[in-house]
Structures are given as structure tokens and as C-alpha cells.
Amino acid sequence: MTLTKPRKELWGGVLEFEDLEPGTYTAEAEAWNTDENILEGSGSTKITVKAGETTDCTIKMILEGIFYSKYMLIPDYRGWITYAYDYSTCTEKKIWSTNSNSPQYSHFAESNDGSIYCTILTNNKYNVHNYSFATSNDKTDFIITKTNTGFFDGYYDSTTDIYWLVRNANGNLYLYKKNVEGASEEEYNIGITQNSFGDCAIRGENLYYSFYSDYGDSIGYAKFDYTSGNPAEVKAEKTLSDFKTLSGFDGSGEINDIAVLEDGRVAIIVRDTNTSSTNDNTTKTVIYNYTVTDGGTVNSRGALLILSSDLSKVEKVLGWSGERTISATGSSSDYNVQWDKITAYIPEYEDRNSHFYGPVKIVAIRPKELVIADCGANFVLPDYNEKKNGKMFTHNRLMTVDLRNFAISCKKEFTEDEIKFQNLAVSGNLTVTSSGTNGWSDGDEK
Known part of the structure; x- marks a missing residue:
């Protein structure tokens, strides 16, 4: 393979590939601004290579925006x-x-x-x-x-x-x-x-x-x-x-922000933070406070929806968490049990950097990338054997979504002393008690 630049003022080049097997290939090209790490243009074309022949092609790159x-x-x-x-x-x-x-x-x-x-x-x-x-x-x-x-x-x-x-x-x-x-x-x-x-x-x-x-x-x-x-x-x-009929999108929520991408598609972030009590079987939308009951349901999740420009088609749903159960651990026979388990629509801890806790706002739009402010909470219930209380862990993060491969990752996590996107608190203590027993330690996020 050789690379030449025909003219100084023409930012392009000629690539030569030798000894290719006959067949059909896809040639892709990208132009990058390396100082800003910005993809400025890209293009692709199909090439059919025949035995014993030289095949030429020109790739026209489209401005990314x-x-x-x-x-x-x-x-x-x-x-x-x-x-x-x-x-x-x-x-x-x-x-x-x-x-x-x-x-x-x-x-x-x-x-x-x-x-x-x-x-x-x-x-x-x-x-x-x-x-x-x-x-x-x-x-x-x-x-x-x-x-x-x-x-x-x-x-x-x-x-x-x-x-x-x-x-x-x-x-x-x-x-x-x-x-x-x-x-x-x-x-x-x-x-x-x-x-x-x-x-x-x-x-x-x-x-x-x-x-x-x-x-x-x-x-x-x-x-x-x-x-x-x-x-x-x-x-x-x-x-x-x-x-809701889309596979993988099985919840509801509130639309928190809308953006139009460079290719005309529409990005929407949906935030779903609420609790459902087993006592009255009602759902309460909670923005500033989580009211949690033993055996109830807690949501702290969200999704990025990418729609066609005319809103007729949902093309992608990203970052949405499914149902799981958060349970207390250890034996509770000797304690006055306040917590047993809750049903949670919250990312697993190992999925925390690939799913949303509760997207709040699109804070930056880059070529083929969005940056989203994400805020929500994870819950850990008591560990009876280790004498650890439960705890609510709050998260204020910047999440990036790569619009080429739709990967989600965490760009930065803030402490609440630095930035607080939403005021999150829990009503009631995530604790267990026993007469004469004091000095429980907090649970660890896991």
C-alpha cells in the first residue's frame, strides 16, 4: 500500500492496494481534524475487484456538519x-x-x-x-x-x-x-x-x-x-x-430534552424516576425525593431515543434498564425487619457506565456524539450478617453516546459538592434495627 498527495492544496490522496482477492469490497474514508479530534467528513463506496484487472474508485466524502x-x-x-x-x-x-x-x-x-x-x-x-x-x-x-x-x-x-x-x-x-x-x-x-x-x-x-x-x-x-x-x-x-411496542422499550417517563442531529434525526432523552407503593398500588412521580416502601417498586433510569426527522420511526433506544430485584442479604430472624426487597428499574452496578440513571439534559452536541447530564440513584439494602445499613447512592455524571456505534460511556462523575443536577433524597431510612443493637455501618455500592 502506498499513499501520495497529488497537490498541496488538495487534501486527499491516492491509496493503492495490491494482491486483493477477487470479490466485492466496501472502501470507507474519513477526514479528521486531529487538533480537535473532530470527524469533519466521511464517505464510502462499493468496489468489485476482478481477477487480473485494476479497479479504480473515487470516494466522495460528505461534510459531517x-x-x-x-x-x-x-x-x-x-x-x-x-x-x-x-x-x-x-x-x-x-x-x-x-x-x-x-x-x-x-x-x-x-x-x-x-x-x-x-x-x-x-x-x-x-x-x-x-x-x-x-x-x-x-x-x-x-x-x-x-x-x-x-x-x-x-x-x-x-x-x-x-x-x-x-x-x-x-x-x-x-x-x-x-x-x-x-x-x-x-x-x-x-x-x-x-x-x-x-x-x-x-x-x-x-x-x-x-x-x-x-x-x-x-x-x-x-x-x-x-x-x-x-x-x-x-x-x-x-x-x-x-x-412502547418497540422491543426493549417497555416503560414510560418524562421527555427532558430534545435535540436535532446533523443528519436531521431527532434525539430525545426520557427520564423515568418514580416509586410505586405496595400499600396503595399507585405510582408517584418523584423528582426531588424517593419514597420507598418494602416490597415496592423504584425507578431510576432513562433512555436516549433517536427518531427519524418526521418522527415516523424510532431508530434506536439506548441506555434503558430492565427490571431487577434488590434484596437485603443475610439472616433477618433476629431483627425487626424494615426491608426485605424492592423491585428496581435501575442499572446494575456493573452496567452503571453503559446505562442511564436518569438523563436530565443534552449538554453538548459533537459530530457523531452527544454528551448528556445524567442524575439518579442506586439502592443497596441492609446486610444483616455484616451489620450494614442500606444506602442510597446518588450519581451526577456526564455520559457520552457515540452515534457511530451507539456505545454509552461515562465521561465524568461529579460529587454533590461540585454539581448537583437534581435534589435526590430518600424518605425513610434503609436500615434494620434490633433492641439493644447500635452502631450499624453503611452499605457499600455494589
């Missing part, structure tokens, strides 16, 4: 804090925080040039701030003077370089836009009416949105003219109930 997150925008529920972590070094770059007397920070979004947009409510006006790491002073780029009721959030579309403000008011979605050419305060009623909206994602003429329906959390989309904001077509809803 111009946008990739340089930072990971990580939320901390305490005090409306958002951290910007450098993607490559995984080190803290900057912190934005507020308190009850300061403006309320809303959705953060990174633009093509690495600036950070954020919508802030100040004196009944919504200001779009542009934060730059290159300068010490942040600036206000865009002010919405509307004082109508309704919640604003911001979403950046890298394909059009437009930062959209989405207002949810009285069951309707309205759009405003901020782009490099300026800003418009004109309201665009997108023509969608729902009782309860969640998250949005925008790419070109497609607006994806989640909402709560009779089926539970659902997702739909609308087409609109992004140059004017005028609605073109509203698509029928797609509900999570449609996905």
Missing part, C-alpha cells in the same frame, strides 16, 4: 447556576449564577462562533444576552418588550444561525428570532395549541416540541417558514405510547 459544541453547558439546580465546561479538557471555564434578587436565567445555547446565548427576565422584559469568553463584558443583544404572560425559552439553530425565542402562553407557541442580521419583535403564532408544553428544538423549517397529553409525555412537530416565522403545517402528535 459545521457545528460542534466547544463547551458543555451544565445546569446545577441550586441557585440557577449554569457551568460552562471546556469539552476537551473537561475543566470549568465559566459560571453564571443568580439568586432570588437577581434576574432569572433561562435556557443557555451555544452558537456557531462559540458564544453563549441566554434569555433573562428583567422588569417584565426578556433580554437575550450574548456571552463571550473572549471579553470580560457580556452584552445584551436583543430585548423583547412584550409583557404578555407566558414563559420564554431560547433555542439555537446552527443551520440558519438563528437564535429562536419560544413563548408558551395560554396553550399556544409563539416565536421570536435573533440572528446575525438583527432581531425582530414580531410575534409568530406557530399554530400549535396544547395544554402543557415542555421542550423544543428547531432546525431549518422544522420545529419539534414536547407536551403532556392523555397518553403521557408526547412529541410532535410543525413546519414553518423560518425566514418569516409563519406556520406552514402542523404535524400530528407522536406519543410515547406509540413507542
